[in-house]
Amino acid sequence: MLRGGKVGLRARHEDDIPILRTELYDDVVNGSRAEGGPWRPITPGSKDPRLVPDDKEQGVVPFSVVELNGGTLVGTATLWGIDTHNRSAHIGLGLLPGARGQGYGTDVVAVLCHYGFIVRGLQRLQIETLSDNTAMLRSAERNGFVREGVLRSSAWVLGEFLDEVVLGLLAHEWKPDATA
Numbered sequence: 001m002l003r004g005g006k007v008g009l010r011a012r013h014e015d016d017i018p019i020l021r022t023e024l025y026d027d028v029v030n031g032s033r034a035e036g037g038p039w040r041p042i043t044p045g046s047k048d049p050r051l052v053p054d055d056k057e058q059g060v061v062p063f064s065v066v067e068l069n070g071g072t073l074v075g076t077a078t079l080w081g082i083d084t085h086n087r088s089a090h091i092g093l094g095l096l097p098g099a100r101g102q103g104y105g106t107d108v109v110a111v112l113c114h115y116g117f118i119v120r121g122l123q124r125l126q127i128e129t130l131s132d133n134t135a136m137l138r139s140a141e142r143n144g145f146v147r148e149g150v151l152r153s154s155a156w157v158l159g160e161f162l163d164e165v166v167l168g169l170l171a172h173e174w175k176p177d178a179t180a
Contacts, residue, residue, distance in 0.1 A: 002063075002115055004107040009063035009077055009115070016064045016073055017051045023096045024076065025051070032158050033130060034094055051076070058082065061115075065093070065108055074099035077108050079116055087123040089116055093136075105139035110176075113143055117171045124170055130155060131163040145169045 001010040021042065025031045032039040053062045059082045065075040075095035082089040093108045109127075116122045127145060129136040141147075145167040153161035 001066075002111050002119075003068060004111040004114075006068060006102075006107045007074065007104050007111065008066050008068050008071075009108070009111050010066060012051070012053050012062055012064045012076075019073055019096070020051050020064075020076055020094075023098075024094045029158065030094075030097075033133075036155065058084075065095070065104065067104075074104055075108070077112055079112055079120070082120070082122075087121065089120070089122055089125055091116070091125055091127050100135065105135055106142045109139045109143045109145075113169065113174055114176065117174055122171065124168060126169075127167045128164050129167075130157070131165050137165060137167075140167045140169075143169065144173055144175055146173075 001008040024034065025042070028039050051062075054060070059080065061079045061082070063077045064073055065077050066073055073096070075093060077093040078091070079089050080092055091109060091112045093105060093112070095104055095108075113125060116125045125145075127136070127140050128151075129140070131137075131150065137147075146169065147165055148168045149166045151164040151166065154164045155162045
């Protein structure tokens with residue numbers, strides 16, 4: 001397990017999947033904002049490709065996020081779009097509704113940075129998020145990410161176009177204790 005100050009990132013367990021599906025993806029609003037595509041229901045009992053890890057897929061590393069104090073599941077985190085030639089990847093995370101507002105997001109981003117820069121030897125990490133996702137913007141910026149641009153009206157979410165913000169962090173800019 002990778003450890004931060006408040007959370008740990010560990011392999012996805014089978015019993016995590018129904019909780020993550022129910023609390024993150026069955027909710028139409030949350031699922032629509034997180035997916036970058038139209039929400040659609042997943043048949044109960046089917047293998048949900050958003051949550052069931054494919055251990056052979058080298059470009060995506062999914063984690064379950066747990067509280068260090070007690071081990072309670074609080075969300076999901078992913079390093080995705082891993083490009084080994086250009087040594088870059090994207091960061092994504094989703095916290096269960098009851099775990100939001102407690103500083104877990106900032107800690108998850110910090111642990112993903114450690115994983116990307118130290119464990120994987122990447123040069124660049126990138127985050128794309130909706131411009132009104134103040135919690136993710138704050139978590140990214142607390143970890144040293146820089147706003148690199150705005151993709152105007154690039155995300156169709158629940159009947160309207162929203163802007164997306166692109167943030168980047170380079171290995172030499174990263175300060176492991178930036179969130180302290």
